[in-house]
Structures are given as C-alpha cells and as structure tokens.
Amino acid sequence: MFFENQRLNNDIEKVEENLRTNVTSKNQLLVKAIADTVGAGGKRLRPAMVIASSYFGKIRQDRLIKLASAIELLHTATLVHDDVLDYSPFRRNRETVYKKYGTDMAIYCGDFLYTKALLxxxxxxxxxxxxxAAKAVKTICEGEVDQYRDKYVMNLSVPSYLKRISRKTAVLFGASCALGALCAKCNHSITNSLSKLGFYYGVMFQMIDDYRDYKSGDSEWGKPVFNDLSKGILTLPGIYACKNNKEIYQKVENYWRKEEKSNEELQDIISQIYSSGGMEYTENYIQRYRQKAFREIEKLPKSEARDIFADLINKLHI
Amino acid sequence: MFFENQRLNNDIEKVEENLRTNVTSKNQLLVKAIADTVGAGGKRLRPAMVIASSYFGKIRQDRLIKLASAIELLHTATLVHDDVLDYSPFRRNRETVYKKYGTDMAIYCGDFLYTKALLxxxxxxxxxxxxxAAKAVKTICEGEVDQYRDKYVMNLSVPSYLKRISRKTAVLFGASCALGALCAKCNHSITNSLSKLGFYYGVMFQMIDDYRDYKSGDSEWGKPVFNDLSKGILTLPGIYACKNNKEIYQKVENYWRKEEKSNEELQDIISQIYSSGGMEYTENYIQRYRQKAFREIEKLPKSEARDIFADLINKLHI
Structure with a gap:
C-alpha cells in the first residue's frame, strides 16, 4: 500500500471496494468501460485527502467512504475526457477508454461518471x-480551457501558469480536503487550513508532473515524455527558459511553427532548457509551495491525521 | 412566441434572460462558446414542461426560472457532446461548438454546462x-451508449428501440415535469401523472424526430436528412421495413457494409421503406403515445395548465 498510516490504508481499501461494486450501470458496455477506468488504480490521492481531513472531526464511516469514492469518480471523469483531447492511447500503462472504445464511449463514460459522482x-x-464539489468541476473545466487557449502561446507569464494549474489540478485537491473536513463537522479554522493545504499540495503535484514531463525516459507515471512541449504547452521550465534566453524562445517558436516536428529539434530544445536553469527554477517553486503547505500543517492540532499530511507532502518529490 | 399561453410565454422569456445573463465564466473563450450554444434558441420545450407542471402547485418565481433554466442547460450540455460524436457542423442552422472551436472546447463546454446546471x-x-435530475442525465448517457452499441445492428427489435429513445430523450422530459411538480409541492397523484405525461411526450417527440429524418428535403429542424440511416442507426420506419421485407433488409445490410456509400443506394432504400408501410407504422406508434399522454391529461384537474399541456401535445405532429 502507498500510505504509511494503517487506518488510512484500511479506509482506502474500502474506497477501492466501493468503486468496484457500486459504480455500475444496466448497460454492459458502460460497465466494462468504467471498470477499465475506475479499476485502473492510481494512487487514490484525492480520496486520501478527503479521508485524512475527516480524521480531524467525526463522520460515519459509510458516509466517508461514499464521499471519498465520489471525489475519485469526479477525478476519473476528468481524466477520461482529457484522454480524448490529448489523443492519449495509454494512462497508467493501460489502454484508455478513448483508445479502446473510441471517442463516443469516452465522452459518455465521462459524463456518466460525472453524474454518478454528483449523485x-x-x-x-x-x-x-x-x-x-460542483464549483471544483466548473473550475477544472475552465483550467482545461485555459490550457487550450494557451496552446502555442509564447510569452506565457508565471502567474498565468499558476492560475492554469490551480484551476486544472489544485482546486480539486483543495475541495477534497474542504469536503472531508466539512462533512466531519470540523470547525472553520481547521477546515480553512486543510483546504489551503490541499490546494498547495495540488499545485506542487502539478508542478512535479510538469517537471517530470521534461525528464527524458522517466515513464514511471505511465505517460509519454516531452508530451507538453511537443503539444504546444509551456510549463514552468520552458516559461523560465524562453523568458531569459532569446535563442530558446526562437527555437521553440520555430519548432511549434513546423508541420513536421523533428525529435532532434525537440531534444535540443529540452537540453537548452536544462542548461538555462529552468529545472532549478521549477524546483524552487515546488519548494516554495512545500513550505506553504507545511505552514498550514503547523496550524493544525497535533495528531495522527496531521502526520498523515506531513507524510503525503514528503512523498511528493521530483 | 411558440406557446399559446401568455403566462407561459412570459416565464419562458424570463428563462431566456436568465440563460443570457447568468451562465457566465471568467473564461472569455468559454463565455463565447456558451453564448453560441445556449443562445442558439430552440423551442425551450423542457423549460416549458417544468413551468407548466409547476402551475399545478405553488413556487416562488425566481426559483421556478432557475429550475427551468437548469434543465435547459442540462439538455444543452447533452447536445454539445452529441455534436462531437455525430461530427455535426450545424444545429438549428448555426455552427456547432464542435465545428467552430473543435473537440476540446466542445467537451469542456459540455462538462461546464452539466456542472453549472447541477450547481x-x-x-x-x-x-x-x-x-x-442526476438520474435523468445518467439515463441519457446510457441511452446514447445504447445507440452507439446498436450502430449497424440489423434485427433491432421495437422494444430495444423504445428503450433507447426512452433513455435518450423521454426520461429528461419526464424529469422536467416531475421536478416542476415536486418543487411546486404538488401532491403525489398530480406529480405522477405529469411525470408520465412528460415521458410520453418525450417518446412522441423522438419518434417524430426520427420520422422526419426520413422525410427528404425536410430541413425545418436544421438537421441534415437521412442522417440516421447513413450513420448506421435504425429507427422505427427502418426496423419495421427490415423485419417485414427481406429485400430491404439485404439492401440496408449491403449499404452499411460498403466503405463508399452512394446516395442513390440510400435514396432507393428510403423509397422502399416508404413503400413497405414503415412510415404509417411509425405514425401509428406516435398516435398510440399521443393517446397515452391524453389519458394522463384527463387525470389532471381542469385548469389553464392542463390546457397548456393539451396544446403542447397537439403542436407535436409529423
């Protein structure tokens, strides 16, 4: 199991069971597509956030498991739709719904999961x-639209990047903590800290995901490498490099303009971004958000639950 | 205005205004895409169902307008996603979000509208x-998956067709009436009749839509003609004809098998389906559901609202 804490691991196991047995439909094709997606695993980080947050208060276990499962389904719904847009054949080393059943099924499967989750x-x-929860999904959509709008846009600012990843990723982590805390009837101050903590965790999580996209051969997360840059998406390392080095700026612009993109050109750009200090710049930013997260942790009452969050943050590294 | 009743027209006008002013986002691209879709009009039949149902009880007007608008947004969300799957460039004689902004925007725009509606x-x-409401959306997804599964399937039975259109269309009409009635605190018997009435209306509505697809040159509803058959979808006229005439069965099967589909072949099949009596068979079915709907109307207390429903059903014709 991924988590150090046994209570958390037990609860996550119940979430797994709930996802396996309760996410069904009368439609057999849909059942198969859902099993392929929901069953594909992943670290169940968002349910873990819900559950660990609830430990600061009190909630009936069956309700907690349902809440955590619903959040995971919301997340899965966004992934299923993202895979259509990214033409992703694989995720977590498995074929995506999009690849296996086509665009039709992937769109409906996502819609079904959204609705099931909200139900x-x-x-x-x-x-x-x-x-x-609903606002979180709305914001995720806006974040994805930001990313769509920012495609092939040079001169992207760090604040717009931060806004994009906040919407795309961090808001759902924040909402997971907020809902876990609120449903367990935590007081305002604890709920507020947990909500911020989740948000900062989400920012770090996305920055690390983007950072790893630059690390050639790193397929630990089951995604193809240099995916972002080749698809016209600038993240922190590239934003920094393009801002501080005219030559890299020009190369990226030229690379994006070409119909036929060569892998050598991409490799050359990546290695220049490395030499520009873009990776260290990103590491610094990750560190900054780690500190923000730890400052919120310190505001929480000392407890097993607090240790779980510290552990979760420590586990997030590049 | 489309409706005979002035009170209903006034309320629908308020729904239009609400859709124009309240469905916004901080994301300008999303705002444009939404305005193109939500503003594209249509007859607002589902909001009319919500509103007319509420007239049997009592509800604050602002809440009613919000409820009716939300139902229209749910419906619009399904249309936006459907257009992606059907590669539809036009709907209601306007460019679709899919055509104008691409698959990415259409998927997110749909997700955004779903979420906004549920919010x-x-x-x-x-x-x-x-x-x-959530079950209705879940059922619509299942209905669309049914349609996907049934593509290019010969030997489709009438019950499977009825099940498919129930899920795809009728359930949301039924839910519109049920929610209008429930939120206006109608008693169980009225709510039940309205819910069934909406459902039967939806079945008729879809049968007529499918029937019209067979009527060449009929572009009143802003959709291309013979769309269903050319895309591998059998509806009532075709199901009847294929069941009762081996020659038509064979021709449809051959036509679907071919990579390059000729328009002459399609025209020939259509005219054979006409001669087979498939259209009359469908008209009969529509009539049967009209009677079912009127039987529910008779159970409702005599009122202006009851007349609205009678008018709505009478307006539905082939």
Whole structure:
C-alpha cells in the first residue's frame, strides 16, 4: 500500500471496494468501460485527502467512504475526457477508454461518471457544501480551457501558469480536503487550513508532473515524455527558459511553427532548457509551495491525521 | 412566441434572460462558446414542461426560472457532446461548438454546462429530488451508449428501440415535469401523472424526430436528412421495413457494409421503406403515445395548465 498510516490504508481499501461494486450501470458496455477506468488504480490521492481531513472531526464511516469514492469518480471523469483531447492511447500503462472504445464511449463514460459522482455527493453532502464539489468541476473545466487557449502561446507569464494549474489540478485537491473536513463537522479554522493545504499540495503535484514531463525516459507515471512541449504547452521550465534566453524562445517558436516536428529539434530544445536553469527554477517553486503547505500543517492540532499530511507532502518529490 | 399561453410565454422569456445573463465564466473563450450554444434558441420545450407542471402547485418565481433554466442547460450540455460524436457542423442552422472551436472546447463546454446546471439545481431542489435530475442525465448517457452499441445492428427489435429513445430523450422530459411538480409541492397523484405525461411526450417527440429524418428535403429542424440511416442507426420506419421485407433488409445490410456509400443506394432504400408501410407504422406508434399522454391529461384537474399541456401535445405532429 502507498500510505504509511494503517487506518488510512484500511479506509482506502474500502474506497477501492466501493468503486468496484457500486459504480455500475444496466448497460454492459458502460460497465466494462468504467471498470477499465475506475479499476485502473492510481494512487487514490484525492480520496486520501478527503479521508485524512475527516480524521480531524467525526463522520460515519459509510458516509466517508461514499464521499471519498465520489471525489475519485469526479477525478476519473476528468481524466477520461482529457484522454480524448490529448489523443492519449495509454494512462497508467493501460489502454484508455478513448483508445479502446473510441471517442463516443469516452465522452459518455465521462459524463456518466460525472453524474454518478454528483449523485453520490448529493446523497451525503448538505446542499450548501455540494457547491464546493460542483464549483471544483466548473473550475477544472475552465483550467482545461485555459490550457487550450494557451496552446502555442509564447510569452506565457508565471502567474498565468499558476492560475492554469490551480484551476486544472489544485482546486480539486483543495475541495477534497474542504469536503472531508466539512462533512466531519470540523470547525472553520481547521477546515480553512486543510483546504489551503490541499490546494498547495495540488499545485506542487502539478508542478512535479510538469517537471517530470521534461525528464527524458522517466515513464514511471505511465505517460509519454516531452508530451507538453511537443503539444504546444509551456510549463514552468520552458516559461523560465524562453523568458531569459532569446535563442530558446526562437527555437521553440520555430519548432511549434513546423508541420513536421523533428525529435532532434525537440531534444535540443529540452537540453537548452536544462542548461538555462529552468529545472532549478521549477524546483524552487515546488519548494516554495512545500513550505506553504507545511505552514498550514503547523496550524493544525497535533495528531495522527496531521502526520498523515506531513507524510503525503514528503512523498511528493521530483 | 411558440406557446399559446401568455403566462407561459412570459416565464419562458424570463428563462431566456436568465440563460443570457447568468451562465457566465471568467473564461472569455468559454463565455463565447456558451453564448453560441445556449443562445442558439430552440423551442425551450423542457423549460416549458417544468413551468407548466409547476402551475399545478405553488413556487416562488425566481426559483421556478432557475429550475427551468437548469434543465435547459442540462439538455444543452447533452447536445454539445452529441455534436462531437455525430461530427455535426450545424444545429438549428448555426455552427456547432464542435465545428467552430473543435473537440476540446466542445467537451469542456459540455462538462461546464452539466456542472453549472447541477450547481443551479443543488441550490433550489431538495437533495432527495436532486437525484431525479442526476438520474435523468445518467439515463441519457446510457441511452446514447445504447445507440452507439446498436450502430449497424440489423434485427433491432421495437422494444430495444423504445428503450433507447426512452433513455435518450423521454426520461429528461419526464424529469422536467416531475421536478416542476415536486418543487411546486404538488401532491403525489398530480406529480405522477405529469411525470408520465412528460415521458410520453418525450417518446412522441423522438419518434417524430426520427420520422422526419426520413422525410427528404425536410430541413425545418436544421438537421441534415437521412442522417440516421447513413450513420448506421435504425429507427422505427427502418426496423419495421427490415423485419417485414427481406429485400430491404439485404439492401440496408449491403449499404452499411460498403466503405463508399452512394446516395442513390440510400435514396432507393428510403423509397422502399416508404413503400413497405414503415412510415404509417411509425405514425401509428406516435398516435398510440399521443393517446397515452391524453389519458394522463384527463387525470389532471381542469385548469389553464392542463390546457397548456393539451396544446403542447397537439403542436407535436409529423
């Protein structure tokens, strides 16, 4: 198991079981597509955030498992749709729904999962808190649209990058913690710290994901390498390099303009971004968000749950 | 205006205004895409169902407008995603989001609208009734997957066709009436009749849509003609003809097998389906559901609202 804490591992195991047995449909094709996606695993980080946050308060276990499962389904729905847009044949070393069943099934499968997730949430989360989940999904969509709009855009600023990854990734981590805390009836101050903590964790998580995209041959996360740059997406290392080095700027611009993109050209750009200091710049940013996260941890009451968060953050490294 | 009743027209006008002003995002590209879709009009039949149903009870007007708008957004979300799957360049004589902005934007725009709709619903509909809306969306997805699964399938039975269009179309009409009635605190018997009435209306609506697809040159609804058959979808006229005439069965099978589909072949099949009696068979089915709908109307208390439903059903013709 991924997590150090046994209580958390037990609860995550129950989430796995719930996802396996309760996400069904009368439609057999949909059942298969869902099993392929939801069953494909991943680290279940968002459910872990929900669960660990709830440990600061009190909640019936069946409700907690349902809440954590719903958040994982929301996340899975976004992945299924992302794979269509990225033409991704593989995720976590498995064929995607898009690749295996086509665009049609992937779109409906995503819609189905969104709805199933919101159904589950409506069942346990009071209406006033339900908006947190729905707003998170709305924001994720906006973040993805940002990314679409920013494609092949040079001169991307660091603040726009931060805004994009906040929307795309960090908001759902923040919402996971907020919902876990609120449903366990934590007080405002704890809920607020957990919500920020989740958000900072999400920023780090995405920065590290983007950083790893630059590390050739690193396929640990089951994704193809240099994916972002070759698809017209600038992340922190490239933004830094292009801003501080006219030659790299020019090379990226030329590379993006070409119909036929050569792998040598891409490799050359990547190695120049490395020499420019873009990787260290990114590491610095990750470190900054790690500190922000730890500052929130310190505001939380000392407890097993607090240690879980410290462990989760320590596990996030480049 | 489309509706005879002035009160209904006034309320629909408020829905239009609400859709224009309240469905926004901080993301300008998304705002444009949404305006193109939500503003593209259509007859707002589902909001009309919500509103007319609510007239049997009592509800604050702002809540009613919000509820009706949310249902229209749910419907629009499904259309935006459908257009991606059908590669539809036009709908209601306007360019689709898919055509104008591409698959990426269309998927996110749909997800955004789904979420916005569920957010609006969560704000006004009690949690126990919220599942009606979410279940409707879940069912629509299943219906679309049915259609995907049934593509190029000969020997499709009438019951599977009925199940498919129920899921794809009728359930949302039924849910519109049910939610309108429930939120206006109607009693169980009225809610039940309205819910069935909406469902039967939806079945008729889809049968007529499918029927019109067979009527060459009929572009009143802004869709290309013979779309279904050329895309491997059998609807009632074709199901009937293939079942009762081996020659037509063979021709459809051959036509679907070919890589290059000729328009002459398609025209020939269509005219054979006409001669087979497939159109009359479909008209009969539509008539049967019209009667079912009217039987539910008779169970409702005599009122202006009841007349609206009778008018809506009478307006539905081939």
């Amino acid at each position: 589950m949430l409506a069942d346990i989360v009071p209406a006033k808190h339900l908006t947190i | 609006m619903l969560a704000d006004i509909v009690p949690a126990k009734h919220l599942t009606i």
